[in-house]
Amino acid sequence: MVHQREVKLANGTGIPAIGLGTWQAEPGELTEVIQEAWAAGYHHIDAAHYYQNEREIGTALRMTEVPRDQIWLTSKVWNTDHRPERVGPACDQTLSDLQVEYLDLYLMHWPIAFVPGDDLLPRDNKGEIKVDDVDYKDTWRAMEKLVDEGKVRYIGVSNFTIKQLEDLLKVARIKPVVNQVECNVYLPQYELVEYCQKHGIAVTAYRPLAGRVKVGDEKPSSGHKALREDPVLTKIAQRINRTPAQVAIAWLLKRGIIAIPKSSNPQRLRENLIDFDLTDEDAAEISKIGVRQRDCNPANMWSPSLDYLTKSDEGTK
Ligand SMILES: NC(=O)C1=CN([C@@H]2O[C@H](COP(=O)(O)OP(=O)(O)OC[C@H]3O[C@@H](n4cnc5c(N)ncnc54)[C@H](OP(=O)(O)O)[C@@H]3O)[C@@H](O)[C@H]2O)C=CC1
Numbered sequence: 072m073v074h075q076r077e078v079k080l081a082n083g084t085g086i087p088a089i090g091l092g093t094w095q096a097e098p099g100e101l102t103e104v105i106q107e108a109w110a111a112g113y114h115h116i117d118a119a120h121y122y123q124n125e126r127e128i129g130t131a132l133r134m135t136e137v138p139r140d141q142i143w144l145t146s147k148v149w150n151t152d153h154r155p156e157r158v159g160p161a162c163d164q165t166l167s168d169l170q171v172e173y174l175d176l177y178l179m180h181w182p183i184a185f186v187p188g189d190d191l192l193p194r195d196n197k198g199e200i201k202v203d204d205v206d207y208k209d210t211w212r213a214m215e216k217l218v219d220e221g222k223v224r225y226i227g228v229s230n231f232t233i234k235q236l237e238d239l240l241k242v243a244r245i246k247p248v249v250n251q252v253e254c255n256v257y258l259p260q261y262e263l264v265e266y267c268q269k270h271g272i273a274v275t276a277y278r279p280l281a282g283r284v285k286v287g288d289e290k291p292s293s294g295h296k297a298l299r300e301d302p303v304l305t306k307i308a309q310r311i312n313r314t315p316a317q318v319a320i321a322w323l324l325k326r327g328i329i330a331i332p333k334s335s336n337p338q339r340l341r342e343n344l345i346d347f348d349l350t351d352e353d354a355a356e357i358s359k360i361g362v363r364q365r366d367c368n369p370a371n372m373w374s375p376s377l378d379y380l381t382k383s384d385e386g387t388k
């Protein structure tokens with residue numbers, strides 16, 4: 072079995088430093104992807120109720136006969152399940168879909184509640200997302216109960232800013248072990264990462280490759296630059312005989328950050344499970360790249376009024 076490098080959580084538990092992202096894996100392809108990932112040496116899967124593919128993941132894990140204690144399973148409670156009485160049932164649904172008895176890590180997906188219901192993105196007739204008046208600290212208290220009940224080993228958050236973490240840490244009986252945020256060479260999140268690491272909160276980088284931004288002869292989406300075509304990453308990659316994607320992931324690992332790249336392609340899956348370290352000089356050169364862009368911005372995705380969710384941390388620092 073390939074033993075992957077780990078990032079230590081505050082209590083000393085190791086979490087595999089590279090996990091498999093599962094958002095937007097096409098229906099039907101995950102069975103093969105998970106078989107390939109397990110064979111390649113992945114021991115960490117990032118899932119979420121929101122991705123609507125947890126049942127497929129669970130079935131694939133069972134078919135691949137992955138021993139439960141050999142795989143780190145993260146899932147997330149979605150914004151429509153923030154009311155405290157909905158958190159337990161939401162977790163139960165994920166456990167049933169993934170066909171496991173417990174999760175290694177359960178995250179609050181966003182620090183914002185949407186009105187409950189089957190519609191994961193409920194909108195009013197103007198197209199604005201329907202926000203529910205639930206304090207994320209109350210949602211957190213319900214998540215703490217899941218640890219007490221043995222349904223999840225650890226709890227954490229996602230898309231939290233420094234201000235929101237400060238607010239949560241004041242009341243948390245069980246501290247969040249992870250903050251999963253958008254983070255890559257073009258959104259380095261220096262201040263947020265420093266704050267988290269100082270407070271014993273590990274950072275997981277989602278969209279470590281800047282997502283579905285097209286490369287090659289297709290234009291990057293929404294005017295964004297294609298990270299995988301970045302000239303500095305390309306130059307370093309060519310010199311060390313790696314790919315720009317590998318260099319981008321290695322840069323996160325060098326900063327002690329967990330990365331969860333998504334790929335449905337067997338070759339890229341293996342490529343992303345990197346087995347080398349960047350030199351200090353190469354890492355420093357990458358840190359000087361000045362491009363800044365954020366893909367997952369609630370103001371663009373859901374409602375302009377949710378702009379405040381990223382206000383205290385623009386990712387530009
Ligand atoms: N907490 C949150 O709010 C969020 C969490 N996430 C999590 O983070 C994961 C990763 O983020 P995601 O948005 O998927 O973006 P990524 O940065 O992981 O990029 C995925 C895209 O890059 C391509 N790709 C993967 N590896 C390579 C490679 N080596 N070379 C070239 N192209 C490559 C994939 O295509 P192909 O499959 O064809 O290889 C896919 O189109 C998600 O899947 C999800 O689990 C994501 C967004 C928000």
Ligand SMILES: O=C1CO[C@H](CO)[C@@H](O)[C@@H]1O
Binds near residue numbers: 119121180372
């Ligand atoms: O996990 C996620 C996948 O991407 C979505 C759209 O960008 C996000 O809203 C969500 O947090």
